[in-house]
Amino acid sequence: xxRYSLVFALFLLFAGTDKKTQNVRLSAPPLPVxxxxxxxxxxYPVDGxxxxxxxxxxxxxxxxxxxxxxxxxxxxxxxAPQSIEKIERAHGVVTVITNDDHAMIPQATGISVExxxxxxxxxxxxxxxxxxxxxxxxxxxxxxxxxxxxxxVEFASDWSVLDAAIAKAKGKQILYTFGAVPIWATKYPPxxxxxxxDRDGTLYTVTTKTAHGFRLNTGDPQWVRIAGTPGNVLDGIxxxxxxxxxxxxxxxxxxxxxxxxxxxxxxxxxDRGGGSDWRIVPGTHTPYSxxxxxxxxxxxxxxxxxxxxxxxxxxxxxxxxxxxxxAYEIWNEPNATGEHGGGTFFVPNSGRxxxxxxxxxxxxxxxxxxxxxHIDRTATVVSPAASGDRTxxxxxxxxxxxxxxxxxxFDILGYHFYVGDAPPEAMLPAxxxxxxxxxxxxxxxxxxxxxxxxxxxxxxxxNLGPGYLAETYILxxxxxxxxxxxxxxxxxxxxxxxxxxxxxxxxxCGNSHQLTGTTDLARAYxxxxxxLEGSRITSCFVESGTWVCGLLRQxxxxxxxxxxxxxxxxxxxxxxWHAKKITNLDGTSADLVSWSMHIVPxxxxxx
Numbered sequence: 271x272x273r274y275s276l277v278f279a280l281f282l283l284f285a286g287t288d289k290k291t292q293n294v295r296l297s298a299p300p301l302p303v304x305x306x307x308x309x310x311x312x313x314y315p316v317d318g319x320x321x322x323x324x325x326x327x328x329x330x331x332x333x334x335x336x337x338x339x340x341x342x343x344x345x346x347x348x349x350a351p352q353s354i355e356k357i358e359r360a361h362g363v364v365t366v367i368t369n370d371d372h373a374m375i376p377q378a379t380g381i382s383v384e385x386x387x388x389x390x391x392x393x394x395x396x397x398x399x400x401x402x403x404x405x406x407x408x409x410x411x412x413x414x415x416x417x418x419x420x421x422x423v424e425f426a427s428d429w430s431v432l433d434a435a436i437a438k439a440k441g442k443q444i445l446y447t448f449g450a451v452p453i454w455a456t457k458y459p460p461x462x463x464x465x466x467x468d469r470d471g472t473l474y475t476v477t478t479k480t481a482h483g484f485r486l487n488t489g490d491p492q493w494v495r496i497a498g499t500p501g502n503v504l505d506g507i508x509x510x511x512x513x514x515x516x517x518x519x520x521x522x523x524x525x526x527x528x529x530x531x532x533x534x535x536x537x538x539x540x541d542r543g544g545g546s547d548w549r550i551v552p553g554t555h556t557p558y559s560x561x562x563x564x565x566x567x568x569x570x571x572x573x574x575x576x577x578x579x580x581x582x583x584x585x586x587x588x589x590x591x592x593x594x595x596x597a598y599e600i601w602n603e604p605n606a607t608g609e610h611g612g613g614t615f616f617v618p619n620s621g622r623x624x625x626x627x628x629x630x631x632x633x634x635x636x637x638x639x640x641x642x643x644h645i646d647r648t649a650t651v652v653s654p655a656a657s658g659d660r661t662x663x664x665x666x667x668x669x670x671x672x673x674x675x676x677x678x679x680f681d682i683l684g685y686h687f688y689v690g691d692a693p694p695e696a697m698l699p700a701x702x703x704x705x706x707x708x709x710x711x712x713x714x715x716x717x718x719x720x721x722x723x724x725x726x727x728x729x730x731x732x733n734l735g736p737g738y739l740a741e742t743y744i745l746x747x748x749x750x751x752x753x754x755x756x757x758x759x760x761x762x763x764x765x766x767x768x769x770x771x772x773x774x775x776x777x778x779c780g781n782s783h784q785l786t787g788t789t790d791l792a793r794a795y796x797x798x799x800x801x802l803e804g805s806r807i808t809s810c811f812v813e814s815g816t817w818v819c820g821l822l823r824q825x826x827x828x829x830x831x832x833x834x835x836x837x838x839x840x841x842x843x844x845x846x847w848h849a850k851k852i853t854n855l856d857g858t859s860a861d862l863v864s865w866s867m868h869i870v871p872x873x874x875x876x877x
Contacts, residue, residue, distance in 0.1 A: 293814075294698075296748040298807035302824070303747055305331030306443050308799045309755030311721060313782055314431050315438045321770050322782030323438055324759040328796040331803075332443035334720060334755040335435060336602055337450045343574050351423045353502060354385070355406075357393055358418040363400070364393065364410050369502060371405040372426055380430035383410065390419035396588065399426075425573075429581065436582060436593045445652065445720065445755070446578070446595045448638065449602030449615055451563045455570040457619045461497070461536035465517075467504065468531040472522050473511070474504075476537055481516040484539045492539065494521050499535040504528055510539065540564070563602075565619040565630055568637060575641045583646035599684050599720055600638045601654035604631050605667035624663040628670035632679075635671075639679035655684035655720045659692075660699040668704065672711045683708060686721040687751075691728050693871075694741040695812070695835060701749045716752050723757040725765040735767040736794030736855045737833060737872035743798050744819055744831060744873065748810035756795065760785060767791055794855045801831065801875055816841055816869055833873040841869045843876065851877045 310330040315323040324330055337343060352368040359365075366385070374381055381399040388394055397410040436444060463479040476496075486492070492510040499505055508521040519537075575598075580586045582595040601616060607627040608614035618630035631654050639651050653676065658664035664685070685704050689696035701717070708715055722742055724730050730738065739756065746754045758765055762772045763779030769792045774784040801821070808828075810819040816839060819831045830847060843849050843865045852867070853859040853875040862876075 295811035298748040302804050302806055303802040305803050309753050311755050311758040313760045314435045316782045319782055321785035327788050328792055333439040334445040336447045343450055351425050354422045356420050360416050364412045368406045374402045374426050380433050381428045384425040386423050388419050388422035443596045445597045447599040447602050449563050451566045455566050456564045457567050461538045464535040466533050469528045472525050475520050478517050484513050484519050486513045495538040497536050499532055564617045572637050579642055579645045597650040597652055598642050599652040600635045603657040604654045605656040605664045624667050625670050628667050632674050635679035651680045652682045652684040653680035655686050657686035657688055659689050660703045665703045668707050677713050683715045683717045684720040687719050694738055694745055718753040719751050720755050721757045724767045735791045739794050740798040740873045748807050797855050830876045831873050832869050834869045834871050838868050838870050842866050849876045
């Protein structure tokens with residue numbers, strides 16, 4: 271039996287014993303607790319909004335951004351690549367006219383474009399947009415003789431929101447998590463040739479040459495991609511409306527897209543997904559979702575990762591000075607595959623089981639690891655972060671990913687140790703299980719809890735929040751987890767234990783514009799960081815339902831943190847502690863007047 275297997279067995283024994291006889295001891299690392307243990311997931315801070323940035327209120331040490339609809343692949347690259355109608359250079363200014371609307375926002379700063387395949391190759395390259403002159407025209411500077419050409423494709427990116435977030439976090443360790451895929455970049459199923467396509471008002475009817483195999487699913491959004499129509503007149507992505515027979519389907523689109531019947535092109539159905547957060551990118555027909563991600567096209571994904579890492583590595587001519595991403599997490603909760611329906615975070619192109627997900631994640635992990643290590647050798651690669659307790663499919667996913675050779679593609683094991691409605695000590699069996707998975711594959715890698723909190727259909731009592739947060743950080747470090755990212759500073763929707771307040775009705779999930787203040791939870795975050803940072807946890811154990819964690823402070827003082835697993839009970843302070851004061855998570859303190867005290871579920875510091 272390995273050392274980790276023995277620890278895991280102890281946790282299983284602990285989980286099955288009576289609360290009055292619980293006994294477990296954690297072997298904390300013999301190192302001072304670093305500031306970077308205290309991670310925070312923040313949406314995208316808004317300058318001038320007083321509560322949009324956690325760093326102004328609590329001194330967190332590391333910062334996580336998730337590639338969602340707020341800013342990420344779906345948002346940075348707003349639309350599918352647009353074909354170029356005409357391009358010309360005069361006096362060092364290049365003007366590009368596209369065949370269809372490019373959907374760049376005139377007010378945005380930080381737009382860049384890459385031109386590929388122009389008939390005159392002197393125009394190919396990556397450039398910063400100087401101005402957006404209309405829905406089909408933009409300019410940038412490029413030296414060279416006056417010239418003109420046509421053909422090719424432009425790839426537009428708007429990095430302004432991500433630039434601002436990373437600039438705000440300057441000086442913090444920054445973790446960027448992949449996990450949102452725009453539909454135009456997904457790995458599509460085979461295309462079906464179109465026999466005919468005509469319009470009645472805004473309703474378009476497509477007949478395919480062979481049976482298309484599409485089935486209407488009223489529960490989840492479904493999208494049809496049309497490509498290869500004459501002149502690209504109807505190429506795009508549209509919502510599936512009906513499936514009258516095996517060779518016919520309909521969708522709706524503006525009437526201007528088709529004036530005569532067409533008899534060419536191909537159709538593909540995107541029906542893998544779910545969640546309720548689907549939106550339409552402004553100015554396009556491209557849907558994207560925070561709740562659902564599908565397997566991306568490998569080359570398009572590689573291109574995006576390379577562009578992202580190059581921009582924030584401070585190591586190439588395209589890098590932004592002073593803006594650096596320190597670590598890249600390969601995917602967000604890929605074990606949420608949708609095999610049982612509902613919202614998903616990763617849907618493989620082939621299959622929906624958790625094992626299909628782990629298999630499909632290998633080539634994506636390889637892409638991220640290869641690109642990051644090739645471009646930015648100072649950056650760290652974090653594994654895809656599965657989620658759940660010891661009994662969830664997250665551990666199953668992790669073992670399959672490691673079986674497939676996934677360890678070659680990460681430096682840090684990321685995991686989300688969510689525990690449902692249970693208290694933080696329920697993380698311990700799952701932490702032990704991840705260590706056991708590593709040990710069984712002969713690996714010794716650091717572990718980060720890259721997302722932790724209570725939300726969704728969990729309903730813990732709000733008064734438990736400060737205690738849950740403090741215990742999460744204490745127990746994580748004591749159990750060998752070296753970084754914990756609390757989810758989420760500005761989330762007012764999914765999160766039940768909230769860091770911030772909002773007067774919006776209804777509150778929006780992650781809108782920093784609407785925040786009005788901080789909560790007791792935020793103040794507890796700052797307090798537990800002040801207790802732990804720079805201190806060593808010399809021991810941490812539970813006996814008869816009372817947790818006792820010893821601290822060795824930087825000045826040599828020995829202190830203790832106490833709390834109960836659930837109820838309240840009397841506790842006699844050992845005389846050898848030489849205790850004189852008790853400090854609570856809310857910052858209040860009092861002199862100790864007796865060796866006997868009552869311990870409650872919220873941790874207290876005995877000094």
